Amino acid sequence: MKALMIQGTGSNVGKSVLVAGLCRAAKLRGFSVAPFKPQNMSNNAAVTADGGEIGRAQALQALACGIEPHTDMNPVLLKPESETGCQVIVQGKRVATVKARDYAALKPGLMTSVLESFGRLKSCNDLVIVEGAGSPAEVNLRAGDIANMGFARAADCPVVLAGDIDRGGVIAQIIGTQAVMDGADNAMISGFLVNKFRGDPALFADGYQLIAARTGWRGFGVVPYFDAASRLPAEDALDLPKGGGSGAYRIAVLALSRIANFDDIDPLAQEPGVALTMLRAGEVIPADTDLVIIPGTKSTIADLVFLRAQGWDIDLAAHLRRGGKALGICGGYQMLGTSVRDPQGVEGPAGEISGLGHLAIETEMTPDKRLTRAHAIHQATGLAMQGYEIHIGRSDGQDRQRPFAMVNGRPEGAISSDGRVMGSYLHGMFSNDAFRAGFLRSIGGQSSGLHYGAGVEATLDALAAHLEKHVDVAGLIALAR
Structure with missing residues (x-):
């Protein structure tokens, strides 16, 4: 000892x-x-x-x-x-x-x-x-x-x-x-x-x-x-990669000012068929992007203000008009909705802000935090995956009728009516090799057979x-x- x-x-x-x-x-x-x-x-x-x-x-x-x-x-x-x-x-x-x-x-x-x-x-x-x-x-x-x-x-x-x-x-x-x-x-x-x-x-x-x-x-x-x-999964935002890969499928990730659980992106960055770019403040979303990911954040409202200050809201709207796709994870999922309310000032000053409006959901921040590991079924592919939830706030609305996944029979996340905007509270989903491969195929990318967990070991x-x-x-x- x-x-x-x-x-x-x-x-x-x-x-x-x-x-x-x-x-x-x-x-x-x-x-x-x-x-x-x-x-x-x-x-x-x-x-x-x-x-x-x-x-x-x-x-x-x-x-x-x-x-x-x-x-x-x-x-x-x-x-x-x-x-x-x-x-x-x-x-x-x-x-x-x-x-x-x-x-x-x-x-x-x-x-x-x-x-x-x-x-x-x-x-x-x-x-x-x-x-x-x-x-x-x-x-x-x-x-x-x-x-x-x-x-x-x-x-x-x-x-x-x-x-x-x-x-x-x-x-x-x-x-x-x-x-x-x-x-x-x-x-x-x-x-x-x-x-x-x-x-x-x-x-x-x-x-x-x-x-x-x-x-x-x-x-x-x-x-x-x-x-x-x-x-290896990084912990410090100082270690955020600039990107990775030179594949044909292009993913842009928004590096929010209070980005959280950014290791969600690591498995995608290692996919040979993917070219992943981590966009910093002041950079634009490239016009040839296939998928935009808005990752988790420690402060949804503050980072929504930050996102708009970079002009990424305008870039994202143009990206979707061109037929591109978007995925919001945790705080990024909350931002994609129509509004975010924090009546008790859980994350900062009490208030409400309009969301990006690409998902028909509304979010209200609450003091209780959800901390749980999850076994889920991705609805679009039917593939099983494991992940975890670590967030405050509850989201609900019309697009929740098209859940991103099912967790123990409970609908989780939301998908827009045209299927091109997705949101989920599940972190760690892309560490699941079979799911990651199926997800990439379902949105027009290619899978490589990468064994992410074995690579970490x-x-x-x-x-x-x-x-x-x-x-x-x-x-x-x-x-x-």
Whole structure:
């Protein structure tokens, strides 16, 4: 019953991928292993077997461990709803929506839940591999910290610090982190890793030795850039792909400002017969697009305003006049209706906004959140699929008489009378190979026989082998206590 924590010199240095790879490596070495992240900030969430939600990265790490995702793996999840406020999820359940300045007062009381969840994971596994959040160098946030050194010291968990050489300045990243932290926090760090190296690692030998000499920390390896990481579900919107593929069927995805659960798109981006483009702010929907996807969002009304500010409402109307198709998922489904009402101010200021008007449905936001895994039958093809719902709001209207799918005999989603506009609350549908193939055929595309889930598993195995080659994995495991 041991634990090891990977912290980073900053956000997006590759902590999540490193932890996933170490989890798979430990599993292949015969350990029962589980991932853990005390506090995560992400709008890309997964629904767990125990009916809660956690960060998508912890769900991927659980897959790397060969176990089901559980709310204990990410006991505090923050889901930004605006520039200054976020939804607080504790052990899988929403407990509050707070402004950033108010969360600081809430944090210390959350440590009890964090340590409870951590203790349960430790009690039933040989090894727990913990991921930090952001950087311990953010010493202005140290008081009441539950994500990095505050947790490490409370749990007596040894730390290895990962730096990102790809962004430059990795020597200063690691040495500078030590310089700004106090002695007790520094004492928790037992070593360092240099991540995302491109080129000949021998050329960095002097820099690597300099870090070790200046910090007194043990180096556990230099990790070459792992290009295949792009085939794993990403959690951070910073990792949103620009697109993928050069196939004949063209899909445009609108990168909303508060985009959520964007890994819905990953399987489509890997389809050889698809050319998928992720449209950023200011870009237009290409005239040769076959399908426009409006993905999920953490704030439907705010992102509907954002969508219109880009002119995408005009582009979408022109796309449909040309005979194109559109699919809205979750918040995107809500936007395609005639109106979105939020009388209680669940997502922000109370109010109502006109929808895009391409589906005859109306949506009302409600405080209760639907969190469930689902087995569904796609109505147009008769194909079975698995997915999950994670949303607030209820949608109803005439086009619900033509459901997108049936879930346990319950109609789900809606389709327009001409069949070209579709909406659904189901996330994760395209991870189902047979359904994805049938869906593409039904809308004029081609299927390739891509086995998406098997590809993710193979990539995790390759990641573990990559770390075994370049990192002292045995030394890391021995460091755990």
